[in-house]
Amino acid sequence: MARINDHYRKLTAGYLFPEIARRVDHWQQAHPDRAGRIIRCGIGDVTEPLPAAVRAAMHRAIDEMGDRATFRGYGPPTGYDFLRRAIAEGDFAPRGVNVDPDEIFISDGSKTDCGAILDILACGPADGGRANRIGITDPVYPVYVDTNVMAGNTGPAGPDGRYAGLVYLDATVENGFTPPPPDGPLDVVYLCYPNNPTGGMIDRAGLEAWVAWARRHDALILYDVAYRDFIRDPARPHSIYEIDGARTCAIEFHSFSKNGGFTGVRCGYTVCPRDVAGRSADGSHVPLHPLWTRRWSTKSNNVAYVVQRGAEALYSPEGRAQTAALIDHYMGNARRLIDGLRDAGFTVHGGEHAPYVWVECPPGTGSWATFDRLLDEVQVVVTPGAGFGRCGEGFFRVSAFNSRANVDAVVNRLSAMSTVRA
Numbered sequence: 511m512a513r514i515n516d517h518y519r520k521l522t523a524g525y526l527f528p529e530i531a532r533r534v535d536h537w538q539q540a541h542p543d544r545a546g547r548i549i550r551c552g553i554g555d556v557t558e559p560l561p562a563a564v565r566a567a568m569h570r571a572i573d574e575m576g577d578r579a580t581f582r583g584y585g586p587p588t589g590y591d592f593l594r595r596a597i598a599e600g601d602f603a604p605r606g607v608n609v610d611p612d613e614i615f616i617s618d619g620s621k622t623d624c625g626a627i628l629d630i631l632a633c634g635p636a637d638g639g640r641a642n643r644i645g646i647t648d649p650v651y652p653v654y655v656d657t658n659v660m661a662g663n664t665g666p667a668g669p670d671g672r673y674a675g676l677v678y679l680d681a682t683v684e685n686g687f688t689p690p691p692p693d694g695p696l697d698v699v700y701l702c703y704p705n706n707p708t709g710g711m712i713d714r715a716g717l718e719a720w721v722a723w724a725r726r727h728d729a730l731i732l733y734d735v736a737y738r739d740f741i742r743d744p745a746r747p748h749s750i751y752e753i754d755g756a757r758t759c760a761i762e763f764h765s766f767s768k769n770g771g772f773t774g775v776r777c778g779y780t781v782c783p784r785d786v787a788g789r790s791a792d793g794s795h796v797p798l799h800p801l802w803t804r805r806w807s808t809k810s811n812n813v814a815y816v817v818q819r820g821a822e823a824l825y826s827p828e829g830r831a832q833t834a835a836l837i838d839h840y841m842g843n844a845r846r847l848i849d850g851l852r853d854a855g856f857t858v859h860g861g862e863h864a865p866y867v868w869v870e871c872p873p874g875t876g877s878w879a880t881f882d883r884l885l886d887e888v889q890v891v892v893t894p895g896a897g898f899g900r901c902g903e904g905f906f907r908v909s910a911f912n913s914r915a916n917v918d919a920v921v922n923r924l925s926a927m928s929t930v931r932a
C-alpha cells in the first residue's frame with residue numbers, strides 16, 4: 511500500500527475559506543428570505559473584468575495557434591523571452607533596478623511559486639533540528655505556512671494554531687504591522703509588502719534593516735509583492751532589489767492576479783537573481799538560479815503562450831492605462847471603506863497601499879464572533895483575522911475588491927449597526 515505524506519495530516523482542520531463558506535451556507539439555509547442580501551468582502555478575489563488590451567492580445571495569440579505558420583508547441587520552461595523582457599523593462603528599469611530577463615521565471619501565479627520554491631531548499635528535520643529555521647510574520651498569507659507544513663518543515667500545530675518549529679514574528683498595531691528583524695539568526699524568512707491581510711506597508715528604512723539583517727546572518731528573504739501596483743507612495747520600495755545588497759539574499763514573487771485581474775487566467779513570475787546562494791550539506795555556497803532553472807525545466811513547461819501574450823499586453827501603453835484604472839477603482843473602494851468605517855466608530859488600519867482594510871473588532875468581541883455578527887445582523891461577509899494567525903485575533907479584514915455599489919452598501923450597513931463603539 512502506498513505510504514502517504516503524513517505531514518498533510520498536521521494541517522489544521524477548517525482552513526479559513528472553507529470554514530467561512532460553511533458558516534455562510536449554514537446561515538443562508540436558516541434565512542432563505544435574506545440569503546440574497548449577502549455581500550462578500552471575504553476572499554481576496556478581484557471582481558472587475560479582464561482589461562481590453564489583454565483580451566485583444568489573447569485573441570490574436572489564439573489565432574496564431576490556429577495557423578500552421580505561427581502555431582507554437584512547447585514553450586521555454588521558464589517563460590517566453592518577450593514576456594521576460596517586457597517585465598524587466600516595465601517593472602524594474604523604471605525604478606532604477608537592474609534585473610536581467612533571464613533572472614525572471616514566468617509561472618502560473620505566485621501561489622504556485624511560494625510553494626514550489628521549497629523544492630530547491632532542504633526540507634524536514636536535519637542534524638537533530640530543522641534543516642532550515644523559518645520565520646513568518648503573524649498574521650500571514652496561509653500559503654507560506656501550509657506549504658512548509660506539507661514539506662515537513664514543522665512539527666504539529668499547538669492549541670493556538672501555531673506550528674512547532676516555525677518562528678513567528680508578531681505584526682501588531684505597535685509596530686505598524688511591519689515587525690522588525692529578530693535579534694538572532696534564521697535561514698529563511700517570508701515577507702509580504704504591501705501586506706495581505708493587514709494592508710500594512712513597509713518603508714525603505716524598514717526594508718533596509720531586513721536586508722542588512724539577512725546579509726549579516728546569511729538568511730534568504732522570500733519577498734512577496736503581489737500587491738506592488740497598489741503602492742500609492744512612490745518613495746516606498748516597489749521591489750526588494752531597490753535596496754543595495756538584496757540581490758544576494760532575496761527571491762521576489764510577483765503576480766498579475768491583482769493588478770491585471772488574472773486570478774482566473776493564472777500568470778505571475780519570480781525573480782531569482784544570479785547572486786543569491788544557499789549552503790550545501792558539504793558547507794559550500796551554491797547559487798540558487800541554476801537549481802530553480804532546473805526545477806522548472808524538469809517539472810513544467812510553463813503557462814500557455816496565449817496567457818503569456820495576455821500578460822505581455824499589461825505592459826503596453828493601453829494595458830498600463832487599463833490596469834491603472836482598475837487599481838484606482840479598487841483603491842477608491844479602500845478609501846471609502848477607511849473613511850466610512852472610521853465614521854461608523856471602527857478603528858481601521860491598512861488600505862493606504864493595499865486593497866485590504868484591517869479593522870479592530872468591537873471591544874471584547876473576537877474575530878469569529880464579529881464575523882458571525884456581521885453575517886447575521888447586516889449580511890456582510892468579512893474575513894476573521896484569527897484565520898490568518900494568532901496575532902490576527904481581534905481583527906477582521908475587509909477586501910476592497912468589489913463594485914463601488916457593494917462597497918457603499920457595506921459602509922452603510924456597518925454604520926447602521928448599534929454597538930460597534932467602545
Ligand SMILES: *Cc1c(COP(=O)(O)O)cnc(C)c1O
Nearest residue numbers: 619620621651706736765767778
Ligand atoms: C493573491 C496573492 C497572491 C497571488 O497569488 P496568485 O497565485 O498569483 O493568484 C500571492 N501572495 C499573496 C499574499 C496574495 O494575497
